[in-house]
Amino acid sequence: MKMSPDKATASPYILEVKDLKKYFPIKGGMVxxxxxxxxxxxxxxxxxxxxxxxxxxxxxxxGKTTAGRVILRxxxxxxxxxxxxxxxxxxxxxxxxxRALRPKMQMxxxxxxxxxxxxxxxxxxxxxxxxxxQLVPKKQLEEYIDHVMDQCxxxxxxxxxxxxxxxxxxxxxxxxxxxxxLDPEFIVCDEPVSALDVSIQAQIINLLKDLQEKHAxxxxxxxxxxxxxxxxxxxxxxxxxxxxxxxxxTKDIFRSPLHPYTKxxxxxxxxxxxxxxxxxxxxxxxxxxxxxxxSGCKFHTRCPYATExxxxxxxxxxxxxxxxxxxxxxxxxxxxx
Numbered sequence: 001m002k003m004s005p006d007k008a009t010a011s012p013y014i015l016e017v018k019d020l021k022k023y024f025p026i027k028g029g030m031v032x033x034x035x036x037x038x039x040x041x042x043x044x045x046x047x048x049x050x051x052x053x054x055x056x057x058x059x060x061x062x063g064k065t066t067a068g069r070v071i072l073r074x075x076x077x078x079x080x081x082x083x084x085x086x087x088x089x090x091x092x093x094x095x096x097x098x099r100a101l102r103p104k105m106q107m108x109x110x111x112x113x114x115x116x117x118x119x120x121x122x123x124x125x126x127x128x129x130x131x132x133x134q135l136v137p138k139k140q141l142e143e144y145i146d147h148v149m150d151q152c153x154x155x156x157x158x159x160x161x162x163x164x165x166x167x168x169x170x171x172x173x174x175x176x177x178x179x180x181x182l183d184p185e186f187i188v189c190d191e192p193v194s195a196l197d198v199s200i201q202a203q204i205i206n207l208l209k210d211l212q213e214k215h216a217x218x219x220x221x222x223x224x225x226x227x228x229x230x231x232x233x234x235x236x237x238x239x240x241x242x243x244x245x246x247x248x249x250t251k252d253i254f255r256s257p258l259h260p261y262t263k264x265x266x267x268x269x270x271x272x273x274x275x276x277x278x279x280x281x282x283x284x285x286x287x288x289x290x291x292x293x294x295s296g297c298k299f300h301t302r303c304p305y306a307t308e309x310x311x312x313x314x315x316x317x318x319x320x321x322x323x324x325x326x327x328x329x330x331x332x333x334x335x336x337x
Contacts, residue, residue, distance in 0.1 A: 015048040020081035042242035053219040055233030063242040068188040103182035110191040112171035116163040123159030152177040169200035248324035258326040
């Protein structure tokens with residue numbers, strides 16, 4: 001497979017997200033007037049190094065998938081912030097420029113069955129975008145698609161079959177092959193193994209890691225499965241109610257989680273030892289609505305350490321150790337008690 005010429009010479013950061021916001025309007029009344037906003041993504045900031053994987057974790061509804069789609073410019077216009085891909089603001093590009101960039105930014109969806117057209121054979125599904133973007137000469141297309149499918153564990157005779165003839169794991173391999181065929185640099189993996197059996201999950205994760213090494217791919221890996229994230233990710237970001245509350249190297253996050261929300265998530269990870277005692281941190285209350293988030297720190301309504309200050313003042317981001325950031329008032333003076 002061909003390799004983009006700028007992969008080795010560009011900045012070490014393929015993606016820089018700065019204070020990214022995406023609000024969806026709430027309509028009401030006789031004339032569908034905007035009466036509120038759902039703050040799905042509300043001030044997310046991180047940088048992603050080329051050739052690495054960032055895990056994005058959090059409870060269902062926290063904005064992980066929306067963040068991934070907004071980064072790829074798949075959810076209309078952003079509300080605020082910046083998305084720099086190879087140093088270029090994605091939302092400043094014209095339609096023609098964005099079309100040229102599309103092959104370099106791909107997405108693997110959570111449900112492999114609904115993301116594949118039931119009316120097209122697999123060969124058509126994988127080659128459709130390759131033909132559209134004219135990435136390969138017509139004479140070489142069949143050979144190219146066979147090569148891509150082989151890398152993803154698929155056989156040439158699979159090209160004539162339809163999605164319903166495959167298992168869940170095979171369908172996800174097809175989705176990976178469809179993304180890989182465009183020679184991407186960056187792929188958003190939106191919970192790509194959550195719908196699969198555990199044994200198949202391991203195969204898909206290993207496939208993604210192998211492809212990353214072969215093609216210098218960069219992943220944003222969205223998941224709620226912390227064990228999978230720990231295995232595949234180089235860095236981890238923890239989202240709560242549209243905001244990134246903690247970010248750092250995977251080993252630092254799992255060794256020493258700092259934010260109370262991160263600690264609560266990690267305390268729920270099962271320990272494979274029947275004699276081990278789990279120190280489970282159970283959060284009180286339910287997740288507030290992103291249409292009406294709490295003032296101050298969004299987590300204060302469920303936080304066991306909340307103070308009056310947390311109810312009124314939005315916490316700043318603190319770098320507690322090199323590359324390990326947390327958004328919490330408790331670390332204003334690096335007090336980790």
